[in-house]
Amino acid sequence: MKPILAIAMMVAALSALAQDDINPIKNEFNPITTGVTSLSITPDARGASMGDLGAATEPDVNSQFWNPSKYAFAYSQAGVSLSYTPWLRKIVNDIYLANLAGYYKIGGGDNQAVSASLRYFSLGEVALSDQASDYAATINPFEMAVDLGYSRKLSEKFAMGVALRFIYSDLGYGSGMNTGESTSATAFAADISGYYTTYPIIGRNECQWSLGFNLSNIGSKVSYDKGNNPAYLPANLKLGTAFTFPLAEFNNLTLSVDANKLLVPAKPRQSDPEFWPNGEYNDAAFTEAEQAWKDKSSISGIFDSFSDNFAKRITYSVGAEYAYDQKFFLRGGYYYESKYAGNRQYFGLGAGFALKVIRIDASYMIATAQNSPLDQTLRFTLSFDMNGIKDLFGGN
Numbered sequence: 001m002k003p004i005l006a007i008a009m010m011v012a013a014l015s016a017l018a019q020d021d022i023n024p025i026k027n028e029f030n031p032i033t034t035g036v037t038s039l040s041i042t043p044d045a046r047g048a049s050m051g052d053l054g055a056a057t058e059p060d061v062n063s064q065f066w067n068p069s070k071y072a073f074a075y076s077q078a079g080v081s082l083s084y085t086p087w088l089r090k091i092v093n094d095i096y097l098a099n100l101a102g103y104y105k106i107g108g109g110d111n112q113a114v115s116a117s118l119r120y121f122s123l124g125e126v127a128l129s130d131q132a133s134d135y136a137a138t139i140n141p142f143e144m145a146v147d148l149g150y151s152r153k154l155s156e157k158f159a160m161g162v163a164l165r166f167i168y169s170d171l172g173y174g175s176g177m178n179t180g181e182s183t184s185a186t187a188f189a190a191d192i193s194g195y196y197t198t199y200p201i202i203g204r205n206e207c208q209w210s211l212g213f214n215l216s217n218i219g220s221k222v223s224y225d226k227g228n229n230p231a232y233l234p235a236n237l238k239l240g241t242a243f244t245f246p247l248a249e250f251n252n253l254t255l256s257v258d259a260n261k262l263l264v265p266a267k268p269r270q271s272d273p274e275f276w277p278n279g280e281y282n283d284a285a286f287t288e289a290e291q292a293w294k295d296k297s298s299i300s301g302i303f304d305s306f307s308d309n310f311a312k313r314i315t316y317s318v319g320a321e322y323a324y325d326q327k328f329f330l331r332g333g334y335y336y337e338s339k340y341a342g343n344r345q346y347f348g349l350g351a352g353f354a355l356k357v358i359r360i361d362a363s364y365m366i367a368t369a370q371n372s373p374l375d376q377t378l379r380f381t382l383s384f385d386m387n388g389i390k391d392l393f394g395g396n
Helices: 003-015 045-049 068-073 283-295 298-307 386-392
Strands: 078-086 096-106 112-122 126-129 135-139 142-153 158-170 185-198 208-219 236-248 251-262 314-324 328-336 345-354 358-367 378-385
Touching: 045 328, 045 345, 045 358, 045 378, 068 112, 068 142, 068 158, 068 185, 068 208, 078 386, 158 208, 208 298, 251 298, 378 386
Parallel strands: none
Antiparallel strands: 078 096, 078 378, 096 112, 112 142, 126 135, 142 158, 158 185, 185 208, 208 236, 236 251, 251 314, 314 328, 328 345, 345 358, 358 378
C-alpha cells in the first residue's frame, strides 16, 4: 500500500471523530495542520517508550531533539547514536524515519558541548499516473533536516542551548508529469532551550530534580506551490520536569512529566461560529479570515496560537524509567492529546541494555484511541559512548 493511500487512511481515521456536517455547534474536532510534520515525530526509542517525553530527563545522545541544553551536563565527552522507526507499519511497509545524532564536549571546564543531528523521513515509493490513468513515473518523496547545536553551563545547575536547522522537503509530485503542481521546499528554523538540575537530600538519600524547556522549530514557512499556499512549521513549546530517587543500591527510579503546546494558529473552518451570524453562513467573512491566516507571519502565528482553545491544544506525557547500575533499563509512559485536537492517545513501553561502549534501546507503542494508525509502532536506537571506545583501545 502506497503513502498516498496511507495518509488518506490516517486522515479518514481522525476525521471519523468529527461530525459529518458543518454545524458550528456540533463540529468541535479541529486538529492543527503544519508542513514538514515529520519534525514532530519522536526519533529515539528511549523518549518514545516513556510516552514521548525528554525535556528534563537525564542527558543522552539524543538530547538534540528533546532539549539540546542537556548536552552541557552529559557525563561522557562524546557520543553518537542511530535510530530507526518503521512508520505507520500497520498500513504500509516502506515509510520510515532514520535519525543520526551526536555531540562532543569542548573546552577544558566540562561546561560546553557542540551537537548535530541528521533526520531523514522516507515516504516510500509512489507510482504516478497521468490523466488517462496510465503509469507515468515512480518517485520517492522524502523530508530531511540537518541540525547544529551549541550548549553551555551558565552555572553549576543551569545550562542553555541553541540549535540551527536546515529543512528540505521533496514530495516529488509533478516529477515526470510536467504538471508543476508541486515542488520541493526548503526552510530554516532555530531552537532555544534550557535545563536546570539539582540534587536535593530527602531522608538519607541524594535525589535529582530537573526542569527543562525547549522552544523548537521557530522559523520560516514552507510552500510546495511557489508560495500560493504556505504552511507553518511545527513550532512547539515543550516544558518538562523529572525526579530521580534511589530504590536501593544501584537501583534508581525516574518519574517524568512533559507538556507540549504547538505554536501554530488553527486554520479557519467554515463551521466556526463567527462565520454563522444569525444562523446563516457568511462566505465573504470566511474567505477573508482564510487569507489572513495564509498571510500571517510565523512569529505572529506563535502569539495567536495561545488564544485558540488553549487547554485543548496542550498534549501531556507521563513516564517512568527504572535503571539498574545504569546498565539495564525498563521504561513506560502515556501520551495524551484531546480528542478535539487529534486524539493521539497511547502507551509506550521499552527497555534498554548498556555495556561500556554500546547501548541498545527499543520501544513499542500501544494506542488506546480506536483505529489509530500509530498503534504497534516500533523504534530502535543504537548508541555509542566515545569515552568507552577510547578506554577500550587504551586511550588516555
